[in-house]
Amino acid sequence: MAKDPTTTKKNAKKHEENIGITVKKSEDVAEWYQQVCLRGELAEYAPVKGCMIIKPNGYAIWEGIQKFFDAIIKQHKVKNVYFPLFIPESFFKKEAQHAQGFSPEVAWIANKEDEYDKERLAIRPTSETIMYDAFSRWIRSWRDLPVKINQWCNVVRWETEATKLFLRSREFLWQEGHCAYETKEEAEEETLAYLQEYKRVCEELLAFPVIAGRKTDKEKFAGAVYTTTVEALMPDGKALQCGTSHLLSQGFAKSFGISFLGRNEQQQMPWQISWGISTRLIGATVLMHSDDSGLILPPRVAPVKAMIVPIIFEESKKAVVERCYDVADVLKNAGINVEVDAREEYSSGWKYNQYEMLGVPLRIEIGPKDLEKDQVVLVRRDTRKKDFVKVKDLKESVEKTLEQMHHDLFSKAKKFLDENVVSVKKFDELVKAVEEKKLAKALWCGATECEEKIKDKTAGVNARVLPFEDNKSKPHGECVLCGKDAMNVVVFGRSY
Amino acid sequence: MAKDPTTTKKNAKKHEENIGITVKKSEDVAEWYQQVCLRGELAEYAPVKGCMIIKPNGYAIWEGIQKFFDAIIKQHKVKNVYFPLFIPESFFKKEAQHAQGFSPEVAWIANKEDEYDKERLAIRPTSETIMYDAFSRWIRSWRDLPVKINQWCNVVRWETEATKLFLRSREFLWQEGHCAYETKEEAEEETLAYLQEYKRVCEELLAFPVIAGRKTDKEKFAGAVYTTTVEALMPDGKALQCGTSHLLSQGFAKSFGISFLGRNEQQQMPWQISWGISTRLIGATVLMHSDDSGLILPPRVAPVKAMIVPIIFEESKKAVVERCYDVADVLKNAGINVEVDAREEYSSGWKYNQYEMLGVPLRIEIGPKDLEKDQVVLVRRDTRKKDFVKVKDLKESVEKTLEQMHHDLFSKAKKFLDENVVSVKKFDELVKAVEEKKLAKALWCGATECEEKIKDKTAGVNARVLPFEDNKSKPHGECVLCGKDAMNVVVFGRSY
Numbered sequence A, B: 001m002a003k004d005p006t007t008t009k010k011n012a013k014k015h016e017e018n019i020g021i022t023v024k025k026s027e028d029v030a031e032w033y034q035q036v037c038l039r040g041e042l043a044e045y046a047p048v049k050g051c052m053i054i055k056p057n058g059y060a061i062w063e064g065i066q067k068f069f070d071a072i073i074k075q076h077k078v079k080n081v082y083f084p085l086f087i088p089e090s091f092f093k094k095e096a097q098h099a100q101g102f103s104p105e106v107a108w109i110a111n112k113e114d115e116y117d118k119e120r121l122a123i124r125p126t127s128e129t130i131m132y133d134a135f136s137r138w139i140r141s142w143r144d145l146p147v148k149i150n151q152w153c154n155v156v157r158w159e160t161e162a163t164k165l166f167l168r169s170r171e172f173l174w175q176e177g178h179c180a181y182e183t184k185e186e187a188e189e190e191t192l193a194y195l196q197e198y199k200r201v202c203e204e205l206l207a208f209p210v211i212a213g214r215k216t217d218k219e220k221f222a223g224a225v226y227t228t229t230v231e232a233l234m235p236d237g238k239a240l241q242c243g244t245s246h247l248l249s250q251g252f253a254k255s256f257g258i259s260f261l262g263r264n265e266q267q268q269m270p271w272q273i274s275w276g277i278s279t280r281l282i283g284a285t286v287l288m289h290s291d292d293s294g295l296i297l298p299p300r301v302a303p304v305k306a307m308i309v310p311i312i313f314e315e316s317k318k319a320v321v322e323r324c325y326d327v328a329d330v331l332k333n334a335g336i337n338v339e340v341d342a343r344e345e346y347s348s349g350w351k352y353n354q355y356e357m358l359g360v361p362l363r364i365e366i367g368p369k370d371l372e373k374d375q376v377v378l379v380r381r382d383t384r385k386k387d388f389v390k391v392k393d394l395k396e397s398v399e400k401t402l403e404q405m406h407h408d409l410f411s412k413a414k415k416f417l418d419e420n421v422v423s424v425k426k427f428d429e430l431v432k433a434v435e436e437k438k439l440a441k442a443l444w445c446g447a448t449e450c451e452e453k454i455k456d457k458t459a460g461v462n463a464r465v466l467p468f469e470d471n472k473s474k475p476h477g478e479c480v481l482c483g484k485d486a487m488n489v490v491v492f493g494r495s496y
Helices: A008-019 A029-039 A056-075 A089-094 A096-105 A128-138 A185-206 A250-258 A280-289 A313-331 A347-356 A369-370 A391-420 A427-435 A446-456 B009-017 B029-039 B056-075 B089-094 B096-105 B128-138 B184-205 B251-256 B280-289 B315-333 B348-357 B370-373 B393-419 B425-435 B448-457
Strands: A044-045 A051-056 A087-088 A106-109 A122-123 A148-154 A171-181 A211-214 A226-233 A237-250 A271-278 A305-308 A339-341 A363-366 A375-380 A384-391 A421-423 A439-442 A460-465 A488-493 B044-047 B050-055 B085-088 B109-110 B122-123 B147-156 B169-182 B211-215 B226-233 B240-249 B271-278 B305-311 B338-339 B362-366 B374-378 B386-390 B422-423 B441-444 B462-467 B488-493
Touching: A029 A044, A051 A056, A056 A148, A056 A171, A056 A185, A056 A280, A056 B147, A087 A089, A089 A096, A089 A122, A096 B009, A096 B089, A106 A250, A122 B362, A128 A171, A128 A250, A128 A271, A128 B448, A148 B147, A171 A185, A185 A211, A185 A226, A185 A237, A185 A271, A185 A280, A185 B422, A211 B109, A226 A391, A226 A460, A237 A250, A237 A280, A237 B425, A250 A271, A280 A391, A305 A347, A313 A339, A313 A363, A313 A369, A313 A391, A339 B422, A347 A363, A347 B448, A363 A369, A363 A391, A363 A421, A369 A375, A375 A391, A384 A391, A391 A421, A391 A488, A427 A439, A427 A488, A427 B422, A439 B044, A446 A460, B029 B044, B029 B122, B029 B280, B050 B056, B050 B240, B056 B169, B056 B280, B056 B370, B085 B089, B089 B128, B128 B147, B128 B169, B128 B251, B128 B271, B184 B211, B184 B240, B184 B280, B226 B462, B240 B251, B240 B280, B240 B462, B271 B280, B305 B315, B305 B348, B315 B338, B315 B362, B315 B370, B315 B393, B348 B362, B362 B370, B362 B393, B370 B374, B374 B393, B374 B422, B386 B393, B393 B422, B425 B441, B425 B448, B425 B488, B448 B462
Parallel strands: A305 A339, A305 A363, A421 A439, B305 B338, B305 B362, B422 B441
Antiparallel strands: A044 A051, A087 A122, A106 A122, A106 B109, A148 A171, A171 A271, A211 A226, A211 A460, A226 A237, A237 A271, A363 A375, A375 A384, A439 A488, A460 A488, B044 B050, B085 B122, B109 B122, B147 B169, B169 B271, B211 B226, B211 B462, B226 B240, B240 B271, B362 B374, B374 B386, B441 B488, B462 B488
16 A cells, blocks of 8 residues: 555654745844744854854755855965964054954953063954965065965954854954055055945845945944945845955055065055855844745855755655656756655755755655656745756756746845835934834935934934935035935844 | 076075075974975964964865865765854763763853853853754654764864974864664765775875774774774874764763654654864874975875976067966966966076975976977976976876876875884883884774873883774784783874
8 A cells, every 4th residue: 555654653753854945034033034044054152152063954055155155266366375373462553443353352361471571362354464464575676566365264353242143253254355555546446346246146146136235434444444334124124244355555554564675676565355144144144035934045145055855655655766766866867966765764845844844945846647658746945836846857957947046035135125224314204214113215425423412312323324326426415413414325123 | 698597696696595405304303394385485383372374275185075074064965054153061070981081171251140140151162062962952753864064164173282283273164974764774875985985096196095993992983882993004104094983872962962763653763973184184284205405295185286387488488378377378278277487587497396395296397498499308206207298299298297196195105104104012122113103903892991000111102003905804813912712903103
C-alpha cells in the first residue's frame, strides 16, 4: 500500500517540531525579525553579551557578499591586506575628531600596558589610525600613489544599546577600504565610485533599492570632511545605513605626517578616503524580503538556489529519489547549486515548511506522477507560485525563474520605498509622516541647530541623507523647521 | 638616437634604490628571511609589539591558500561560520588541560568585567570552548550529526619570545575546523582526512614536502587525546609545524555537556576533532624556496604568474609596449594572471631585480628584436633559465613552464628533506645530527621523561613527529636515550 509519510504518526510528531514564526511581520517587526534570523538559522545570540554567532546559513550570505564585492574592488585595483587588531592609544589621539567620535565605544586589552610605557591598546573599532601610520612610511613620492588597500576583518564597538542580530552587535564583520591619492579630484571621484559599488551590492545582489547621497556634518564619520551613504528603508519605516564612503581629505595625512614629493618637486599631502560595508547588510536583506513563513533570500546571494524534495511512496521511492539526484546533477553541472533532501524520517510537508523558513528561493517537488510525465513541480519561495516544468526544460526554467524572482523582489522593495518617502513642507507634516512609518523629504537650512531641534522634538528623528538627485542645485524654499532659506533637500526618519 | 634608459643618470640613480638582500641564505637564515619578507613586500613589523602588518603581496598568498583549502573543505561538506572574538573566562575553566595549556598566552579585555559578574573576557586564542558551548545547544539527536564547521579568523596568543614575521606573532590569521561525530571511528578517520588535506596544501599548492605523523603526548594540543601534524624541514635545519589535526575525543563533550540521543535510543556523547592551519604557512613557503635575490613564490600560489617587461628604445617603444599588452591579453584570456610594467621612469634592469625580489615566477621580456622575430624571452625566477618562445606558442609554454617550476621546486625541497633526516641509534649521534642542522630519526621508549631529558640535555631539541610510515608497527630496538625497549620511531629536531 502506498504510504505518504506525512500521514504517519511518527512524522506528524516530527511535523510539530517544525515551529513556524509566531508573530506577523506587520504586527511586530522586531520580534518577527529575531524569529526569522533564529529559525532561519542565520545567527544566534552568543553567551558573551552583545555578540552573535553567525551560523552556516548566515555566513554563506556574507560569503556571497564578499565574493561579489571583492571581485569589484579587484577591478578597481584595490589590494587586500591585514592590519593588527590592536591599536596603540596614542594613535587615536592624533586625529582629534576621530578620537572623540570613537572613544566611547572602544574596548581595551588588559594588563599588557606596562610593555608599552603605560600605553593602552585598543581593539580596533576601525583601522584608519594604524593604517595611516603605515601610509606615512609607504608614501614617499607621487609614484607611490594611489595607495588602494582593503581588509576583510572583525571590528569591535562596545555598544550599550540592546543587541539586534546583524544590525547592532559589539563585534561585527566588515570590509574597510582605505585609499590615498595625489589629487582632491581623484579622491572625490573615488569616494563616489565606491558608494556606487555599494549601491550595486544592495540592488544587483541583495535586491533592494537605496537612496544615495551625503550625510549632514552632524552624522558624518568622525574625522571625515564629508560622508556619503546608501540608505535603505526597512518595512517598519526605519532607515538603515547600508554602506558609507568618506572623503577624509588631508586631516589624517596632517595628523600622521603623510606626505610625498609631487610631480612639481614640492612636498605635499595626499588626499584620503575610506569606505565600508558590514554584516549589517545581512540584516537589511532579511528585513526587506522575508515574510510570515520565514526567510526569503534573494536568489543571487542564496547559497542553495533550489531544494529538491522527493514525494516518497514506498513502491516508487527508488525511481523518484534517483530522478531527484539526476535532476540535481543536471542543475549542478549548469553551475546552479541545488540540494536534495531525501531523508525519510521527515515528511515532504515538514521539508516544505523547513526550506521556506530557511529561505531557499526555489523548491522542486518530484513525485511518481511527475516521473511519469517527465516533469517536476517548481515552486517559488516568495510568491509560492507553482509551475509544472518538463525535465528537459528545467535548467532554462530554473535560471529564468531565479532571475525573475530577483527582479520581482527588487520591484516590490522599490515600490515600497517610492511609496514611503513623502515630501513635506511643514514640521507637523514631517512628524505625521514619520508617525506613519514613512521617511520625510524636507527642505533644510543647513544649520546643525535645526537638525538637532528636529531630533529633540521628535525623540530621535534624524537627517538620514541628502539625496544626490535632489541636491544637484540649491533648492528653492524654506527650512522645514526655522523657515529660513533652504540649502538642501534632506530625507529625515527614524533609524536603526 | 636610441636611448636605453638603464644607461641614463636618472635611472642609474633609481637603480641604486633597488636594494638587494644583503646577507646570504647559507650564512644567516634569520636575517636573510627577514629581508626577503620585508623587501618582497610580504609583511612588516607593526607599531604594536609582537604584531605584523600583512601587505598586499603577503595577503595574496593567504588568499591563494584560502581559495585552495576552502574549496577542499566544502567538498568535505564543512560549513563556514563566525564565532565571537571574546570568550568568557569560565569557558576556559571547563576543560582543565585546555585551560592550563592556553592560560599563559591569553590576552583579556579591560574594564568590562562588571557587566559579566566580574567574569573576564578572553580574546580568542582558539575557539574550542565557545564553539562547544554552542554544540551543547545544537546537538540533540544522532540526526544532528556530524556537525562540521570552520572559521577563517584572527587569533591572539600573547607570545613572549621575539616576533618572526608569519612564524611567530601575537596575532595571526588561521582557519579552525571543528567537527563532532556519532562514532569514534568517524572522528579518527576524519582527523586523518584533514591532515591529509593539509599535506596537499603544502605539497600540491606550496610545493614543499612534509612528514605526516603523530605528536607525542607532551607536544599534543591542550585538551586532545592525540594530535597529528605535518612537519616541514626548513633550510636552517629547524622543523616547522605546518598544520595540525586533533582527536579531542569526548573530553570537551563531557566538560561542555554535549550529548545526543543515539540510534539506540541511549543518551551519549559525540566524538570531536579540531584542525587548523595559519599564516605561518606563508613563512614556511618563503623560507623553503627563496634565494639570495629574494622571494621565490611557487607558481600555483603566486597571484601574478608572469611579469611582462618591455625593453624600451625610443623608436620602437610604441610597438613593443603594444605587443606587451597584446601578449598580456592572450595570457589573461587563458586564465593566467600576468601584469605589464611599462613604466618609463624605471629601467628594465631595475625591473628585473625588483620582480625577482617580489618572487614573480616568470618574467617575459619583449624588445624590438623579439618583435621582429615574433618571439618573447621567457625567464624562470628559480633557475633564471631563458627560453625564446614564439608568440603563438606562448600560452602553452607559460603553462608548461609554470607546472615544471612547481615540480622542480618540490623535487628540490624533497631532496633536501630526504638528505637531512638521518637515522640515529645513540644519543650522541642524535646530538651530532642536530648540530649538523638535520633532523634525527630515532627510537624512543615512549616515556615523557626521556623526551624531556633529551630536550634538557640539548637545550631544546624536541620530538617533532612520530611519522605514520615508520610507526605502522612497534619498532624493534632500544630507546635512543634510556636504552629500554622502544615503542616508537620519532623525528627529533630543533624547531620554530
